[in-house]
Amino acid sequence: MLMPETKPxxxxxxxxxxxxxxxxxxxxxxxxxxxxxxxxRLIAAADEAKGQSTDVVFPPL
Structure with missing residues (x-):
């Protein structure tokens, strides 16, 4: 899995x-x-992703 970007x-x-x-x-x-x-589409996907669990720990923005 790619490391997700935390900065907008x-x-x-x-x-x-x-x-x-x-x-x-x-x-x-x-x-x-x-x-x-x-x-x-980004907003819809972000809303959906917020309700999902992840094993990745993200640093705060």
Whole structure:
């Protein structure tokens, strides 16, 4: 299993596009519609994951 990232990504809007910058130089550029849908899906998955158990201990944000 990959070690989960504990720091949130940084989203910015520029020239009509949304860029999500993550750890280790990972970056994704999306249209506004794709970014909005991705955000909704991330929120839904985060809500679902909160109700699940894990053996991994995460440091606080």
């Amino acid at each position: 990504g940084l989203a910015t809007a520029e020239h009509g596009l949304v860029t999500l910058d993550g750890p280790d130089g990972v970056a994704v550029t999306m249209t506004p519609d794709a970014a909005r849908e991705t955000g909704l």
